[in-house]
Amino acid sequence: MAQEQKDQVDENFVKEKEAAFAEFIQRKGLKTTRQRNTIISTFFRLRGHISVEELLTEVKKANPRIGYATVYRTLHLLVESNLVDERRFGYGLARYEGHSDVEHHDHMICLECGMISEFFNPRLEALQEKLAEENNFTIFRHRLELYGACQDKEACDRRKNQKAAEAQGA
Amino acid sequence: MAQEQKDQVDENFVKEKEAAFAEFIQRKGLKTTRQRNTIISTFFRLRGHISVEELLTEVKKANPRIGYATVYRTLHLLVESNLVDERRFGYGLARYEGHSDVEHHDHMICLECGMISEFFNPRLEALQEKLAEENNFTIFRHRLELYGACQDKEACDRRKNQKAAEAQGA
DNA sequence: GTCGAAAATGAAAATTGTTTTCGTAATCCA
DNA sequence: TGGATTACGAAAACAATTTTCATTTTCGAC
Ligand SMILES: [Mn+2]
Ligand SMILES: [Mn+2]
Ligand SMILES: [Zn+2]
Ligand SMILES: [Zn+2]
Numbered sequence: 001m002a003q004e005q006k007d008q009v010d011e012n013f014v015k016e017k018e019a020a021f022a023e024f025i026q027r028k029g030l031k032t033t034r035q036r037n038t039i040i041s042t043f044f045r046l047r048g049h050i051s052v053e054e055l056l057t058e059v060k061k062a063n064p065r066i067g068y069a070t071v072y073r074t075l076h077l078l079v080e081s082n083l084v085d086e087r088r089f090g091y092g093l094a095r096y097e098g099h100s101d102v103e104h105h106d107h108m109i110c111l112e113c114g115m116i117s118e119f120f121n122p123r124l125e126a127l128q129e130k131l132a133e134e135n136n137f138t139i140f141r142h143r144l145e146l147y148g149a150c151q152d153k154e155a156c157d158r159r160k161n162q163k164a165a166e167a168q169g170a
Numbered sequence: 171m172a173q174e175q176k177d178q179v180d181e182n183f184v185k186e187k188e189a190a191f192a193e194f195i196q197r198k199g200l201k202t203t204r205q206r207n208t209i210i211s212t213f214f215r216l217r218g219h220i221s222v223e224e225l226l227t228e229v230k231k232a233n234p235r236i237g238y239a240t241v242y243r244t245l246h247l248l249v250e251s252n253l254v255d256e257r258r259f260g261y262g263l264a265r266y267e268g269h270s271d272v273e274h275h276d277h278m279i280c281l282e283c284g285m286i287s288e289f290f291n292p293r294l295e296a297l298q299e300k301l302a303e304e305n306n307f308t309i310f311r312h313r314l315e316l317y318g319a320c321q322d323k324e325a326c327d328r329r330k331n332q333k334a335a336e337a338q339g340a
Numbered sequence: 341g342t343c344g345a346a347a348a349t350g351a352a353a354a355t356t357g358t359t360t361t362c363g364t365a366a367t368c369c370a
Numbered sequence: 371t372g373g374a375t376t377a378c379g380a381a382a383a384c385a386a387t388t389t390t391c392a393t394t395t396t397c398g399a400c
Contacts (some may be wrong), residue, residue, distance in 0.1 A: 029397050031347055052386085067350050072387065088261060093386065108307050119317055122299050128316060133289055136321040137278050144314045146298060151306040199374055222357085237379050263357065265342065300341050 010045065017025070017044045017083055017098060038062050038075040049087055049095040049116055089145060106144040109114035113159035115150060180215065187214045187253055187268060194251035208232050211243040219257055219265040259286070259315060265291055276314040283329035285320060 021040050025032055031040045043050065056071050075096055078084035087095045089109055099105075105118040124144075132139045150156035191210050195202055212229045213220065226241050245266055248254035257265045259279055275288040294314075302309045320326035 007299070029347095033348060033395075035349070046201065065350075068386095069352095069388080070348080071352060073348085074233060088258070092259065092273040094261075108305060108309075117305055117307070119301055119305065121297070124294070124297050124301070127297065128293070128314075131279060131289055131291055131294070132316055132318065135278060135288070135289065137280070137316065137318055138321055139278075139316045139318040140281065141318075142314065142316045144298075144312065146302055146307065146309045146312045148302065148307055148311075151308055199376095203366070205378070235379075238357095239359080239379060239381095240377080243377085315384060 006124070014041055014044045020083055021078070021081060024077070024083075030077075035063065035066050035070050035131075036074050036077075039071055040078065043078070043096070044098050049089070049097050051093050051095050053093075090147075096109070096129065106146075107147065108146040110150045110159075111147055112149050113156045114163060115156070115159055133170060183254050184211055184214045191248070191251060191256050194247070194253075200247075205233070205236050206244050206247075207242050208236065209241055210248065213245075213248070213254070213266070214268050219259070221263050221266050223263075225266070245253040261319075278318065279305055280320045280326060280329075281317055283326045284333060285326070285329055288327075 017043060018037070021036075022032065025036075034043075039055070039059055042062060043055055044090050046055070046058060052068070052071055052075065055075075056066070056068060059066050059071060075084065075086075078096070078098075084096050084098050087097060089095065089107065105120045106124075108119065109115070110116045128139065128142060188207070189212060192202065195206075197258055209225070212226055212232060216228060222238070222241055222245065225245075226236070226238060229236050229241060245254065245256075248266070248268075250258050251315070254266050254268050257267060257277075259265065259277065270271075276292045276294075278287045278289065279285070298309065298312060
């Protein structure tokens with residue numbers, strides 16, 4: 001039951017995003033394609049902060065002929081349509097997340113186990129606005145990342161080991 | 171007089187950093203070289219958030235034979251020695267800043283004119299700590315960037331035009 | 341349905357920013 | 371003043387992303 005409900009919710013979420021994307025494509029006078037449909041429905045079924053490579057791997061399971069270029073191009077459209085946010089934690093590769101309920105949030109990143117947790121605090125947001133105002137500055141968007149370590153070393157180690165095992169297997 | 175004093179202060183600042191770097195090099199058992207000296211004394215004479223290319227351009231005025239590799243390598247040493255912070259605003263290239271008086275600060279970046287202003291607010295820092303604690307998380311470092319626009323459109327336009335002119339000249 | 345202009349695809353090449361390699365040169369301690 | 375160690379610099383390698391270009395697909399007009 002619980003599992004069934006979870007899947008149900010997922011499907012609704014995916015359907016919703018697919019519809020929103022279709023609407024965007026329409027509005028921009030672009031064309032609906034099999035590849036784009038595959039990519040976005042794959043993307044919105046994944047959780048977390050997804051890299052292009054991770055996405056492509058999943059996409060290829062549905063259609064192995066789809067390549068990097070189309071995935072990159074489709075992700076740009078998703079960002080442009082505001083259905084997806086691009087993130088750059090640390091240095092290197094971009095990650096993408098379909099923002100679900102929370103419109104905006106910031107991140108804490110554990111440098112040990114890689115855990116990314118999300119938070120939102122209105123006081124923090126308000127304080128940023130106040131500081132901007134004091135500097136005669138108008139904020140369009142911001143980015144706050146806290147880098148550090150989990151205090152629960154047990155859980156942190158567990159995640160770290162799991163990650164190492166996955167890297168081994170892959 | 172004012173000009174003279176400013177230069178004087180600059181020179182002290184540069185000397186101080188040169189000495190600190192020399193000490194670092196010593197401590198790590200590395201070697202003092204003409205190139206590294208040129209690069210760091212050039213770097214600490216520049217203000218703001220410097221890209222590798224900008225630095226190399228200046229460095230070449232003192233010694234045209236110095237190349238990218240040595241500049242990159244020396245910047246890594248400067249970061250490792252804690253005399254310099256690496257920044258990544260937006261996407262793309264790294265920028266470096268020698269932190270002077272203020273140990274830590276965050277940034278507001280105007281998307282129109284490129285102006286970067288710096289700020290530090292203890293309440294903001296404290297609030298971050300509180301939020302981390304609530305999530306059983308220990309912060310090592312953080313990064314906060316506010317992207318937006320100057321409210322003073324006059325000044326903003328002036329900077330934008332100046333930038334365009336510079337790009338033209340270059 | 342068919343046509344055809346416009347848009348999209350995918351493989352490969354190009355770009356960008358950065359790191360590494362490797363043969364040569366400089367440093368510095370015994 | 372060796373001579374082992376470290377650094378340099380040009381060029382090659384790299385990694386992530388973008389662009390090119392020849393071919394295929396889409397979709398509105400007929
Ligand atoms: Mn997130
Ligand atoms: Mn700064
Ligand atoms: Zn952790
Ligand atoms: Zn501005």
